[in-house]
Amino acid sequence: MRRLSSLLMLILLAPILAAAADQPALEPLPEPPQAPAGYEPDPETEPQVTIVKRGEDSIEEYRMNGELYMQKVTPSHGVPYYLVKENVDGGWARMDGPGERLAIPNWVLFRF
Numbered sequence: 001m002r003r004l005s006s007l008l009m010l011i012l013l014a015p016i017l018a019a020a021a022d023q024p025a026l027e028p029l030p031e032p033p034q035a036p037a038g039y040e041p042d043p044e045t046e047p048q049v050t051i052v053k054r055g056e057d058s059i060e061e062y063r064m065n066g067e068l069y070m071q072k073v074t075p076s077h078g079v080p081y082y083l084v085k086e087n088v089d090g091g092w093a094r095m096d097g098p099g100e101r102l103a104i105p106n107w108v109l110f111r112f
Contacts, residue, residue: 050061056076061068071092074080082095 044065048063048066050063052059052061058074060072060074062070062072069085071083072080073083079096083092084095085091086093
């Protein structure tokens with residue numbers, strides 16, 4: 001029985017090993033070009049990042065022109081996630097990865 005399972009495993013892994021052997025060799029990326037002479041980055045267009053430690057959790061605050069627009073929360077026991085400012089009023093939306101955010105409709109149905 002052990003021989004049969006080993007043979008079956010070898011038969012199942014053979015196509016995977018063959019496909020891995022057909023892949024081209026990877027090459028390193030070329031070095032990025034040098035900045036033009038006299039170029040200096042504008043500190044006004046660069047985001048300011050502040051790292052705040054709360055216990056074992058870490059929060060990175062991203063500000064542009066002094067206004068907080070995004071936070072990266074890294075809990076001590078989980079996966080990091082982002083809080084992105086939705087609107088000027090201060091609504092925040094959680095974003096777990098690089099995919100599109102969930103758009104929740106904010107319609108006004110009644111006003112009193």
